[in-house]
Amino acid sequence: MASTVVDASGTEKSTATPTGTQTEQDAVFAVRHLWKVFGPKAEKVPEDASLAELSAQELREKTGCTAAVRDVSFDVKKGEVFVVMGLSGSGKSTLVRCLTRLIEPTSGDLEMDGEDVRGMDRSGLRELRRHRAAMVFQHFGLLPHRSVLDNVAYGLEIQGVGKAERRARAMETVEKVGLGGLEQRKPGQLSGGQQQRVGLARALTVDPEILLFDEPFSALDPLIRRDMQEEVIRLHKEEGRTMVFITHDLAEALLLGDRIALMRDGKIVQLGTPEEIVGSPADEYVRDFVRDVPREQVLTVRRAMRPAESGEADEGAALTPDTLISDAIEAVARSGGAARVVENGRCLGIVDHACLLNVVARLDEEAPDDGKAAA
Ligand SMILES: Nc1ncnc2c1ncn2[C@@H]1O[C@H](COP(=O)(O)OP(=O)(O)OP(=O)(O)O)[C@@H](O)[C@H]1O
Numbered sequence: 014m015a016s017t018v019v020d021a022s023g024t025e026k027s028t029a030t031p032t033g034t035q036t037e038q039d040a041v042f043a044v045r046h047l048w049k050v051f052g053p054k055a056e057k058v059p060e061d062a063s064l065a066e067l068s069a070q071e072l073r074e075k076t077g078c079t080a081a082v083r084d085v086s087f088d089v090k091k092g093e094v095f096v097v098m099g100l101s102g103s104g105k106s107t108l109v110r111c112l113t114r115l116i117e118p119t120s121g122d123l124e125m126d127g128e129d130v131r132g133m134d135r136s137g138l139r140e141l142r143r144h145r146a147a148m149v150f151q152h153f154g155l156l157p158h159r160s161v162l163d164n165v166a167y168g169l170e171i172q173g174v175g176k177a178e179r180r181a182r183a184m185e186t187v188e189k190v191g192l193g194g195l196e197q198r199k200p201g202q203l204s205g206g207q208q209q210r211v212g213l214a215r216a217l218t219v220d221p222e223i224l225l226f227d228e229p230f231s232a233l234d235p236l237i238r239r240d241m242q243e244e245v246i247r248l249h250k251e252e253g254r255t256m257v258f259i260t261h262d263l264a265e266a267l268l269l270g271d272r273i274a275l276m277r278d279g280k281i282v283q284l285g286t287p288e289e290i291v292g293s294p295a296d297e298y299v300r301d302f303v304r305d306v307p308r309e310q311v312l313t314v315r316r317a318m319r320p321a322e323s324g325e326a327d328e329g330a331a332l333t334p335d336t337l338i339s340d341a342i343e344a345v346a347r348s349g350g351a352a353r354v355v356e357n358g359r360c361l362g363i364v365d366h367a368c369l370l371n372v373v374a375r376l377d378e379e380a381p382d383d384g385k386a387a388a
Pocket residue numbers: 051052079080081099100101102103104105106107108261
């Protein structure tokens with residue numbers, strides 16, 4: 014089947030071989046041409062080009078099927094926070110559940126650490142879900158009659174780890190997520206944010222290679238939500254654990270994601286860093302999606318800089334290329350002059366008032382159109 018992988022720059026690359034050869038070496042999950050179709054004779058839809066190309070509504074009318082995930086290909090790289098974002102019904106949960114076959118994919122290839130997940134038998138899958146990929150849900154799924162500690166130790170209990178060891182390991186993660194002192198409480202005696210920390214601790218206790226979050230914070234009030242987002246950032250910085258994070262909230266995606274896959278109607282319409290998605294939207298839909306994002310808080314000076322003119326490369330404030338535009342504005346305003354963008358001692362370019370303002374005012378988006386200007 015002819016299809017594409019969207020790379021980090023949002024460009025589509027053809028993938029002649031379905032698995033293996035083009036998988037990034039450091040990929041935890043490698044997903045190729047994945048489909049999930051719900052409904053009668055679902056397996057016919059990916060195989061039949063005349064059905065595969067129909068819009069969601071046409072497909073439903075013609076076959077009674079819903080294609081929740083349509084020919085999706087991507088890698089989740091080791092150590093990254095990979096965010097799956099999209100509006101309600103775009104296919105986020107279905108896609109992430111397919112990764113551990115909580116939902117059975119209809120077609121496509123799926124590997125974890127080079128191992129074929131679709132070919133795994135029951136015991137392989139059990140091992141995958143219990144040890145290698147732990148899920149944190151929006152509804153925490155805590156056992157109400159058990160203490161916080163026993164809830165956190167639950168994953169180890171079903172792995173068959175002995176009581177003393179599982180309690181010791183659970184206590185470590187209870188402390189790690191800031192619940193020390195509350196370990197004997199029951200879930201009902203905790204706030205929503207604290208309950209979500211228990212859910213997080215339970216997933217962490219099994220020391221999985223990858224954590225999968227399904228909109229874990231969407232039911233929390235904004236302040237607690239912010240707390241939990243910071244907790245995830247802190248844990249990620251400290252442990253470097255690979256994470257897949259589903260959200261419908263753009264601000265959350267931009268805050269947490271190293272890369273973001275933006276879904277619409279079961280497809281990935283753009284995959285890229287927050288800066289790529291906000292700075293170079295792939296189409297009108299993405300452009301609309303990111304319209305209200307304060308660009309200076311996402312884009313960096315790499316995007317704003319211009320070439321140095323004679324003498325400029327040697328003096329003036331120095332900024333690293335990943336400096337946010339908002340921080341560069343402050344630096345330029347304070348110094349009163351242009352600043353250099355410097356990497357490994359080399360001046361890559363210059364940012365001054367004009368080029369920083371151009372990015373804030375979105376003038377950098379306008380492609381020059383000489384023909385029109387001349388007319
Ligand atoms: N078991 C099912 N049977 C039939 N259709 C389903 C089933 N599960 C999901 N769908 C459909 O698949 C599509 C994608 O649903 P999914 O739950 O993956 O979206 P989502 O982006 O996670 O949405 P939300 O943000 O609301 O959770 C929707 O049209 C949904 O109605």
